[in-house]
Amino acid sequence: MATSKSLITAENTLKINGEAGADVAWSVEGVVDGAGRVSVQQDLGAAPRASIFDWSCELLAQATPTQFEPFEIYIAGAPEDDSTQIDGDVGAADAALGDIDQLKNLQFIGAVIAEEADTSKMVASGSFVFTGRFLSLVCLNNLGATINATDSNFVFKLTKRAFQGQAT
C-alpha cells in the first residue's frame, strides 16, 4: 500500500514577537492605537520551500479596547532576486510602520478582533498562500487601545505547511 509523502517536508513553527528568544523580531508590544509595526524580513530560503502558511496570533491590550475593532495583520513580500524591493516599501527591520497608506500595497491575511471590551486575551488564526522567498509581517493596531507593553503578551506563530502527496 502506498504511503503518504510530503513534497516539502520541513514543517516548522516560528515564534514571532518582541521577546529576546523569538525566531523573528516583531516588537508589537506597546504599539499605540492607530499605529503599526513591521517585522524583520524573513528569508524563507531558496526553492523548493513552503508556500502555505498557518498563523495564530494572541495578544492583550494595555487598556480596554473598543469592542469589535480589529488588530489588522498584513504580509509584505519581496521578489526572489531582490530582497529590498519590498511591498509598500515598509523596510526589512523590526520598526514602526511609517504611514498607514503603505498598507494599500500589502496583502491582508486576517485580524484579531476585540470580541469584548475588556483586557482579556484575544486570539485568532488563519492560513495564507505566499510563494515568494522574502516575507515581512505588518500590523495595524485599530483596537482603540495600546497593545500590552509586555513583549510576551503578544505572540504570533507562523507554521510552514508541507504539501502532502501520495507516494507511488
Place this chain on the structure above:
Amino acid sequence: MSYIESLKVIIDTDPLTRGYGAMANKEIAESLNSLNGETRNRTDIPRGEFIRLLDFSEVEVKTEAERSILNMILSQDVIDLSPGSVRDALISIFAGGSIASNVQAALKQPISDAISFGLKISKVKEGHIEMARAI
C-alpha cells in the same frame, strides 16, 4: 500627499493655534476629533428625523403651496439636501415659526477640526500623530 503627510502639515503649522507643539500625541488626536463649535451643511437628512422636528399644528396652517412642496420633499426616505433649493425651501416654509431654529439646526452638523481641515478619515488616532511626527 498622504493622510499622514497632511497631518504633519497641520501639526507643524497649527493653523488654528491649538498649541500642538506642547501636546502629547494622544492630546493632539483628541483635539482634532473634538467638535469645535463650527457647523457645515448636511448633505441629507432621514425623513423620520425631520418629521420628529415638526409641530403638526403649525404644518396645518401653512399655505397649500407650502404643504405641496413639503409633501414633495418628504416623499423621499432620505431627504437629499444637496440641491440648495430643498434646504432653502424647508427653511423658508418654517421661517418665523416655533420650530424655525430647530429646522435650521437640523440641516447642519457640528464638525471637528479634523473635518474642518478636510482630513479624509473618520477618526484621528494617537498612532497617526506618532507617524506624522516621525516623518
